[in-house]
Amino acid sequence: xxxxxxxxxxxxxxxxxxxxxxxxxxxxxxxxxxxxxxxHCFEGIIGxxxxxQKVLEQVSIVAPTNATVLLYGETGTGKELVANAIHNLSxxxxxxxxxxxxxxxxxxxLESELFGHERGAFxxxxxxxxxxxxxxxxxxxxxxxxxxxxxxxxxxLLRVLQxxxxxxxxxxxxxxxxxxxxxxxxxxxxxMIRDQExxxxxxxxxxxxxxxxxxxxxxxxxxxxxxxxFVSKFSRQMRKHVGFxxxxxxxxxxxxxxxxxxxxLANFIERAVILSPGEELIVPVRELLAVPSCNCPAQAxxxxxxxxxxxxxxxxQVILDALSAASGRLAGQGGAAxxxxxxxxxxxxxxxxxxxxxxxxxx
Numbered sequence: 343x344x345x346x347x348x349x350x351x352x353x354x355x356x357x358x359x360x361x362x363x364x365x366x367x368x369x370x371x372x373x374x375x376x377x378x379x380x381x382h383c384f385e386g387i388i389g390x391x392x393x394x395q396k397v398l399e400q401v402s403i404v405a406p407t408n409a410t411v412l413l414y415g416e417t418g419t420g421k422e423l424v425a426n427a428i429h430n431l432s433x434x435x436x437x438x439x440x441x442x443x444x445x446x447x448x449x450x451x452l453e454s455e456l457f458g459h460e461r462g463a464f465x466x467x468x469x470x471x472x473x474x475x476x477x478x479x480x481x482x483x484x485x486x487x488x489x490x491x492x493x494x495x496x497x498x499l500l501r502v503l504q505x506x507x508x509x510x511x512x513x514x515x516x517x518x519x520x521x522x523x524x525x526x527x528x529x530x531x532x533x534m535i536r537d538q539e540x541x542x543x544x545x546x547x548x549x550x551x552x553x554x555x556x557x558x559x560x561x562x563x564x565x566x567x568x569x570x571x572f573v574s575k576f577s578r579q580m581r582k583h584v585g586f587x588x589x590x591x592x593x594x595x596x597x598x599x600x601x602x603x604x605x606x607l608a609n610f611i612e613r614a615v616i617l618s619p620g621e622e623l624i625v626p627v628r629e630l631l632a633v634p635s636c637n638c639p640a641q642a643x644x645x646x647x648x649x650x651x652x653x654x655x656x657x658x659q660v661i662l663d664a665l666s667a668a669s670g671r672l673a674g675q676g677g678a679a680x681x682x683x684x685x686x687x688x689x690x691x692x693x694x695x696x697x698x699x700x701x702x703x704x705x
Contacts, residue, residue, distance in 0.1 A: 415555030418605030463512025590659030
């Protein structure tokens with residue numbers, strides 16, 4: 343099967359489907375650069391889609407202010423990266439950027455984590471400790487999963503947001519701070535208010551400048567850029583020389599739902615780089631194609647049908663590429679099944695389902 347280089351330096355001229363322009367019809371590799379061009383990387387946030395550009399425009403607008411920002415987005419969409427970008431573009435960039443995941447800390451300990459405590463304030467408090475608000479003084483505090491804060495703690499958080507003052511646990515001394523707050527959540531806070539699980543006044547205090555971060559499935563044209571970035575990153579870390587991705591593999595990656603968003607894509611590419619013995623990225627197709635039932639909002643049936651058709655075409659081409667590279671051998675060392683990470687019987691089943699015949703892959 344012939345191959346032709348596809349230059350990633352021209353990635354700014356991608357077609358609407360999210361792929362670079364092919365410079366020759368003889369080639370089917372996506373040649374990877376070691377870095378993403380600066381025009382597609384904003385404070386570490388990679389993308390050129392309209393959805394992500396809208397986020398970056400909002401970041402640029404709000405960053406120079408001291409306004410509280412509330413980031414909405416599914417798990418794995420990069421909320422912390424956006425929060426860090428806001429801090430870095432603000433006048434506080436030389437000051438601390440303090441992160442806290444409210445869901446990762448037991449509710450009984452979160453108050454101490456945020457506001458600090460004095461020695462003897464509770465059993466086990468053997469020494470004085472500053473909380474996150476003190477550590478973030480004159481800087482930025484990022485509270486992830488704000489929707490997991492208990493109702494009992496929410497009034498104290500509201501007070502420090504309004505008055506910029508609080509007391510440590512076990513102390514009557516009021517401490518004043520100058521902290522910019524950025525909060526994030528994947529939960530529906532208005533629904534939590536209706537269910538009396540979140541204070542309405544705290545919500546309005548947090549929701550001064552809301553930013554909705556889109557899931558990866560809503561910015562598929564960014565996937566080739568992200569694949570490029572992660573392949574380069576993990577190749578360097580592992581001292582490997584993965585240098586290109588076949589067009590069929592890129593199509594399969596772009597069509598995948600990625601319900602875990604950018605985080606899932608990064609983990610998948612890291613695994614693929616580990617499995618790749620040479621310069622070509624070898625993806626674990628069995629994992630890519632074993633997609634669980636979707637819990638995402640229902641989409642139009644025509645869109646779903648089109649995505650399914652695209653995915654099956656990409657799956658078919660990935661298998662044909664593996665068969666061609668293996669000189670038509672299904673099993674054994676270097677065979678198509680081994681290359682794809684599949685059992686021989688599984689590969690044969692897929693070939694029958696996709697109507698792949700011997701004449702199509704034997705030259």
